[in-house]
Amino acid sequence: MQLKKISGQMSLAACALLQVASPVARAAAADNNWQVDSAVLLYSESDGRVSVFEPALQATRTINEDEQIDVSVVFDALTGATPNGAHATESTQTFTSASGNRSYTANPGETPLDSSFQDIRLAGSVNYRYNLDRLSRLTWGANLSGESDYLSLGGSVNFEQDINQRNTTLMAGLALSQDTLLPSGGVPCSLTAMPLASENEDDVFQSAGNSDDKLTTDLMFGVTQVLNRKTLFQANYSYSQSTGYLNDPSKIVSVIDPATGLPASSGFFNTALTRNLPYVYENRPDSRTRQSLYSKIVRYLNEDVIHLSYRYYRDDWDITSHTLDLKYRYQMEGDFLQPHVRLYQQSAASFKQHDLQLGRDVDAATGEVLVDYASNDYRLAESQTVTLGLKYGKLLAANQQFSMRAEWMQQTIQEPGVSESEKTPGLDAIIVQFNYSIKF
């Protein structure tokens, strides 16, 4: 009896000494009120496609044992070329830039790339977390992101409750986001023909307005469970609903004459007479419901740590995907190496269409598109992505850490039934990132 009492007192003392935090909360040491994480990302795709330079900074301030606030700022400079949705053909193709006054071409056999793809983005967010009581927390978040043609404003709230002697944490989250698209030259009317470039603005777009909006609501329920001293498990269910303008205003779909196998050039698409190019602006449904199940295991292995996650995703555009992510942190004295493998596979959206056939999908005389939705955006195609990477991290001092990672990403696009010469090429990308963190 006496032994049991002593054991109980020792437990209480040990608990007080360790100042145990919840499994999901990052416990800040009492003498470190600030943590600053900084990073620079360099992302570069092969064949002169997209390049990104993206520095980011996050400062986290532990106000007291019950409150924490973090502020993040990200700058994003993006240049390069991206597939515009039309596919390669045996003829030279001419397109009109988003602004409407410039044209660009793709040579025979070349996948058309819009080279005017460049933007600067500035984003910021604030999160304020506070303890409701000894076992529950609430986090309020706000974020703002701006580009020359895109504005996003969002807010979120997350609730966490520890139960089961803090071995289990239940989480519920809600986020709302209001995004406004402001395409250069206006919002193109979906499923209408791309006009020939002109200096005269009146010749160009049948604009559907200067801007359009989309609203996204995200819900998440999750549980984190300590399995044992060396293993942590997380499972989340997410539900997301987007409504409004969900098209990519820069993406088009080719209109092909089945008699020639080339872009249509007669009737409504006789460009010399009508100024209509044989491409129509894509159209997607105006709502999208996404669901995902995400699970993760973190396992300690004799100083090393494994992070393994799997996500199953599906949406009502008929896309399903599987994502497997494995990181193995190989701990050395004061530094670590971390190989990373990510495997991703997705199916195509129901309205992903390689092109529209004149006569069948498009009225040859009026140019009216006879299908409701069509997009040839490669991101809605069946695809696989493989990422292999290596990260090196070094503890510079007790409160400072430097790390860098280099990764290679390869994306393969599958287009069943499409001839090799017309397929959207995959892409290779190199990701290099430098991180520096300090606590004080």
Next chain:
Amino acid sequence: MRILFLLSLLPFFSACSSLGVEPWERDLLARDSMQLVPDVMDNYFDEHIYFSKEASTGGQAVGGGGCGCN
């Protein structure tokens, strides 16, 4: 893959009574490397890259910045 996911849930739903640790056994779990998101920056950039290149998104958290890249 779906079966893999369900299998991964098994340890969670079985033997519930033996799950968890005592408060004084959290030394390893408290390490930075054992956090669910050990590096916020890596996570942020990965989310951004794959959001712009793939149709799927989300799963780990709600909230965060929007982007016109997809």
